[in-house]
Amino acid sequence: MKMNHHYGELKASYLFVDIAHKVAAYQEAHPEKEIIRLGIGDVTQPLAKCVVTAMQDAAAEMGTKEGFHGYGPEQGYPFLKQAIQGYYAGRGTQLAEDEIFISDGAKSDLANVLGLFDVDNTVLVPDPVYPTYVDDNVTDGRKIIYGRTSQENGFLGMPDDSVKADIIYICSPNNPTGAAYTREQLKAWVDYAKKNNAVILYDAAYECFITDPALARSIFEVEGARECAIEICSFSKIAGFTGTRCGYTIVPHELEREGMNLNKLWLRRQTTKFNGVPYVVQRAAAAVFTESGMAEIQANLDYYRQNARVIADALDECGVWYCGGKNSPYIWLRCPGGMKSWEFFDWLLENCGVVGTPGVGFGECGEGYFRLTAFGDAEKTKVAAQRIKAAIQTL
Amino acid sequence: MKMNHHYGELKASYLFVDIAHKVAAYQEAHPEKEIIRLGIGDVTQPLAKCVVTAMQDAAAEMGTKEGFHGYGPEQGYPFLKQAIQGYYAGRGTQLAEDEIFISDGAKSDLANVLGLFDVDNTVLVPDPVYPTYVDDNVTDGRKIIYGRTSQENGFLGMPDDSVKADIIYICSPNNPTGAAYTREQLKAWVDYAKKNNAVILYDAAYECFITDPALARSIFEVEGARECAIEICSFSKIAGFTGTRCGYTIVPHELEREGMNLNKLWLRRQTTKFNGVPYVVQRAAAAVFTESGMAEIQANLDYYRQNARVIADALDECGVWYCGGKNSPYIWLRCPGGMKSWEFFDWLLENCGVVGTPGVGFGECGEGYFRLTAFGDAEKTKVAAQRIKAAIQTL
Structure with missing residues (x-):
């Protein structure tokens, strides 16, 4: 019996595991802080x-x-x-x-x-x-x-x-x-x-x-x-x-x-x-x-699009470079202050109570960048955007 | 670009296509005959x-x-x-x-x-x-x-x-x-x-x-x-x-x-x-x-088991060798009169209006054998079993 040894060549991905550990440690140290998750790539709105x-x-x-x-x-x-x-x-x-x-x-x-x-x-x-x-x-x-x-x-x-x-x-x-x-x-x-x-x-x-x-x-x-x-x-x-x-x-x-x-x-x-x-x-x-299906679906997509706009507007106001956000639920931003991806992750969690995804987790070329997503709750996304803007402006 | 050429080594399976053609031709020649399908491997009872x-x-x-x-x-x-x-x-x-x-x-x-x-x-x-x-x-x-x-x-x-x-x-x-x-x-x-x-x-x-x-x-x-x-x-x-x-x-x-x-x-x-x-x-x-789930499921399984019994009883009465039928929805019978699998398929369709699956379609060792299934309608299965018994007894 010969196994498929290529499975041994897979790199273990600890990206989301590491994020979860960091968030849990932060929440334990600061039980009073409300953490807002803008790292998720999963939808949250119910089915139409x-x-x-x-x-x-x-x-x-x-x-x-x-x-x-x-x-x-x-x-x-x-x-x-x-x-x-x-x-x-x-x-x-x-x-x-x-x-x-x-x-x-x-x-x-x-x-x-x-x-x-x-x-x-x-x-x-x-x-x-x-x-x-x-x-x-x-x-x-x-x-x-x-x-x-x-x-x-x-x-x-x-x-x-x-x-x-x-x-x-x-x-x-x-x-x-x-x-x-x-x-x-x-x-x-x-x-x-x-x-x-x-x-x-x-x-x-x-x-x-x-x-x-x-x-x-x-x-x-x-x-x-x-x-x-x-x-x-x-x-x-x-x-x-x-x-x-x-x-x-x-x-x-x-x-x-x-x-x-x-x-x-x-x-x-x-x-x-x-x-x-x-x-x-x-x-x-x-x-x-169906006609009613497409109408309901568009309302959901508009909900996410509005979230993306809220984040993008905040980044625009602090002059942070980003792409996406307009024809995508993802906002890909350059970490301010020359921070590396994981540095910014820690900084954002510490200063804003916001969780995102370090860009380097998606490949070497993602180093120094960061992903925020529009799939969160609208109210929470607004609060997160305000916190991010305020914090970046102090940099 | 190199394709996976092993796909070229697959044998085309015409088993169910050939069966469909033969059944269609028979039905066209005999529009008055009611054909009973005991070839299907798919369930027919509704969800519990x-x-x-x-x-x-x-x-x-x-x-x-x-x-x-x-x-x-x-x-x-x-x-x-x-x-x-x-x-x-x-x-x-x-x-x-x-x-x-x-x-x-x-x-x-x-x-x-x-x-x-x-x-x-x-x-x-x-x-x-x-x-x-x-x-x-x-x-x-x-x-x-x-x-x-x-x-x-x-x-x-x-x-x-x-x-x-x-x-x-x-x-x-x-x-x-x-x-x-x-x-x-x-x-x-x-x-x-x-x-x-x-x-x-x-x-x-x-x-x-x-x-x-x-x-x-x-x-x-x-x-x-x-x-x-x-x-x-x-x-x-x-x-x-x-x-x-x-x-x-x-x-x-x-x-x-x-x-x-x-x-x-x-x-x-x-x-x-x-x-x-x-x-x-x-x-x-x-x-x-769940308790009610298992009860409903068993009722469905008993329905199929009874079909298998009806077919098995008919074969027992004509002395046809078979296996399965007791702990399985499939009855695997030796084609009577020394017929080959496809010969018996034609004979069964012609003499009983019953469709089954030639055993040789499942491998060389299936030649001379035939599969009937218990997944059909109970009343039709009874009619089919009677027709099979009557026809085999004339052989």
Whole structure:
């Protein structure tokens, strides 16, 4: 028996464990202080009413002989795939129904899609970014190179012709930086991918926060993307499904490599190794795209957007550089006073009672930066923003 | 870009497609005939009332700020893991809570667990069996050997010391044969696995059909199994969750290979590449283990058991050899008159208007055998059994 020793190469991540320890120690030393958490990447607003009703109705159906649903299509029910088709068509992107695969969330598909590719490929991962992209490839044994980003390029890396990569991760709007690509910038990535015969894995989990019409909400808004990209998306942020688990992956018919059609391969993978998303969850997800669903969802998104604005305004007033916050729930700020990420974490906790996430936890290029999120309670976010402004102004 | 060419080595499975074509052609030629389907492996009884209620209540919770659940533990909520602990303890098997990992079903975990093992391992798969075990390993490129079974050994293969395997699949009660191992038989497998440093992947999806106290419902009823086995189980058959998607995998603390602890590895795999099962589904699954839940579930299981009995009685009356049917929803019969599997399929459709599944579709050793299932409607199953008996008696 030979184990997969690549698991031994994973770096243990203590980021959120270390944060929890520091916060607990601080709270113990200062039991009177109210700590406000702006570090969380999880949503907090409840599911929309029409989503709850759709789920309850579907559960009732499942309790009747006539309405019972057993095994469904592994790639999702037509009613949900058609609703997603409509969501994309509404912004001018045409997809075929069988290019859409319903999943239990972006995290699963981001890992599982790698099974279509040989381990002998080079993977380009932006720095800083969601750490799972790296771990998913370390466990498979792929070579990873990093696309370094910085304040100078607005934390939006652009292709470098001297670098050869086979699999390219793009997360736009990015977690943690909130930076989002324009269609023109993405076009450069599409051209690079086509020239290098690479495949782009495009993580669009935060597309719903985009309001600026110059920014792409899907890579398929870019010409040529259908020949080189897979898009992975989720209901987690648009509809608060982090605990309800539904997402979707788009694999265009045109995407072929080494004579293999990736849409057919992914269908084969999913029908072999997955058994679909709960019927009740698919019904709930479809309700998101109804008229009342979209209205309720937008009200939730506006709640988070307002939080982002409150934080961004406070940083503007103290002249702190940041990106994100406008088309993203994340505000990525340069630590004031030249502080390093963890220094600022301690300073912010000590001086404001506010918890955020040290940027260096998302990659080396995050050192000296810090992530705040808009997913908190509105009132608490206002208090936090005022405390941050007051404290930074004393620096 | 190099693709995973092992996908090209998968054999296309036309089994259920071919069956559908044959049935459609027959129905078209004989529009007046009522066709009864005893080929399905999917449940048909609705979810239990208390399961539906638990799901609806959980959905209502998710619609409130206080009751909302975002990201949950990837390995499942304690309330469900504790309920499963109680289910096992009730039959004398003690498990630690953190040995239980909640999944979206056995199919996902059966595929994903292979990621813990190197591709350079030899896999022993029984023949006949659920075809996915083979496909999961073909796509990874592992060497597969088959454990041939036959009527002589009751379709229950026993270890052969001249065969060297690293990963051993056991499905008990087996799909498609319905044959189930006693604890003594499993002990031989555990001894073999320990001697060969192998790991057993034990698929217990049909354990709920076992009533004979000599048969094992979990491999962990067998001494030594904690050092060599992973058990994969599901709510699909016990509670009709084929469209609701929940299962669990048990990885004991004692299981170590090459200095790696498989419980810790699986935790790392799941926290990296999976984001848990919907909160509402976990609440629904927990309701299965309440007093009223177990009562409702048993009524459903008894419905299927009665169907199995009706079919088995008919076969007994015509002297047809079969196994399964008593501790399994599957009846695996020897095709009468020396017919081959597909011959009997055509004969059964033509003479009885009954659809089943040719045994050869589950492996070479299934040739000459045939699977009928107990998941159909009770009245239709009775009619089918009468037709089968009458037709076989004319042979």
